[in-house]
Amino acid sequence: MNFYSWRQIMEFSNKKILITGGSAGIGKALVREFSEREVTDIAVMGRSGEKLDELEKDFPSVHFLKIQGDVSQPEDIKDAVNTVKEQWNTLDILINNAGVVSAGPLEEISDEDVISQVNINLTGLILMTKYFLPLLKQSKNGAIMNISSGLGYIAMPFYSVYAATKAAVKHFSESIRRELIHYPIHVMTVYPTATDTSMMQSAGVDPDNMDTPEEVAKASLEGLIDKRIEVILGGEKRKEDIQLNFNAPLKMDKKVENAFKSLQKRTATHRSM
Numbered sequence: 001m002n003f004y005s006w007r008q009i010m011e012f013s014n015k016k017i018l019i020t021g022g023s024a025g026i027g028k029a030l031v032r033e034f035s036e037r038e039v040t041d042i043a044v045m046g047r048s049g050e051k052l053d054e055l056e057k058d059f060p061s062v063h064f065l066k067i068q069g070d071v072s073q074p075e076d077i078k079d080a081v082n083t084v085k086e087q088w089n090t091l092d093i094l095i096n097n098a099g100v101v102s103a104g105p106l107e108e109i110s111d112e113d114v115i116s117q118v119n120i121n122l123t124g125l126i127l128m129t130k131y132f133l134p135l136l137k138q139s140k141n142g143a144i145m146n147i148s149s150g151l152g153y154i155a156m157p158f159y160s161v162y163a164a165t166k167a168a169v170k171h172f173s174e175s176i177r178r179e180l181i182h183y184p185i186h187v188m189t190v191y192p193t194a195t196d197t198s199m200m201q202s203a204g205v206d207p208d209n210m211d212t213p214e215e216v217a218k219a220s221l222e223g224l225i226d227k228r229i230e231v232i233l234g235g236e237k238r239k240e241d242i243q244l245n246f247n248a249p250l251k252m253d254k255k256v257e258n259a260f261k262s263l264q265k266r267t268a269t270h271r272s273m
Contacts, residue, residue: 011037011225016088018043018080020071020128021098023051026147026192028058029217030095035059037221041088045069045080045098071098071124072116081131091135093224095145096125096169101162103267114161116273121165126172142185143224146173150193150234154245156256158267177229186227192216193234 012034021027022044031042043065046052052066065087069076084091100120102113129144136142151159152166170189177187193211211233223231232238245252256263 012093012221013038013040015039015092016041016043016084016090017093017095018045018065018084018091018132019095019097020045020124022046022095023048023055026213026216026220027095027097028055029213030097030220031055031059031062032214033217033221035062041065043067043080043084043088043091045071070120071128072119074127077124077127077131080128081135084132084135089135090138091132092139092141093143093145094128094132094136095147096128097145097147098124099147099149100273101159101270102273103158103162103270105158106160109161113271113273117161117165121162122168122172125169129172129176136185137183140184142183144173144176144185144187145220145224146187146189147220148173148189148191150191150232150238153191153232153242154252157260157263158270173229186224188220188223188229188231190216190220190223190231191233193238 017034017039019027019030019042022031022042023046027044027046031044034042040061040063042062044052044055045067047068047070049066049068052064052068055062055064055066065083067080067083069080071077098120100117102109102117125146136144146169148169149162149166151163152168152170155163155167170191173187173189180187216233219231219233232242241252244255
């Protein structure tokens with residue numbers, strides 16, 4: 001037995017779990033956390049078949065249901081539902097983790113990148129939830145985990161489109177949580193700060209100033225076990241900034257203005273699509 005308690009293992013060991021974007025970054029770290037809690041059935045949806053194949057080598061104890069597909073494509077989502085129905089005919093936990101980012105001044109972000117960010121970060125997440133809900137409603141103890149971003153709480157310059165999609169995830173989660181109040185489906189939203197993944201490699205941020213994917217995954221699962229509706233990374237300082245942004249947004253404007261040039265430099269090449 002590892003250091004996790006029996007309660008934590010029993011929370012997940014018999015669950016059927018689907019993770020989008022689960023072959024790298026936070027998604028892959030979530031796979032690791034679940035596998036350490038003796039989960040054996042994990043479906044992973046991703047665009048790269050090669051990365052999906054690597055999961056089997058990295059986590060030999062897990063029986064993977066590999067689904068190559070793009071969450072921005074409704075037909076791929078419907079195919080994913082059919083695959084899960086055929087193989088499992090049930091689903092306990094849906095983790096909407098897939099995401100992309102294209103930063104910079106709004107007028108310099110290509111139309112294609114604007115549309116892709118909305119389609120992958122938001123529309124795909126909504127449609128994944130919509131089409132998997134019938135299966136989730138069959139679970140006696142189901143969950144939906146939506147990965148938003150700290151920028152979904154506090155929008156920063158040069159992340160206008162990305163922040164808009166992640167803020168929308170916050171409100172979608174809130175709405176669907178209340179819509180499902182009569183079902184045993186827990187809805188939780190995670191708000192990572194800058195995380196040391198491939199998405200951040202072009203952002204010019206010191207890895208020492210970022211969370212690791214493993215830290216985000218661990219906090220996310222602990223939040224799920226505790227039935228929290230939000231997991232906010234970044235510590236007490238982050239929570240203080242959220243309160244400042246809500247109660248005194250003009251003061252937050254001034255605070256951001258002081259960091260404007262460094263943000264402008266940092267986001268000049270930040271793109272992971």
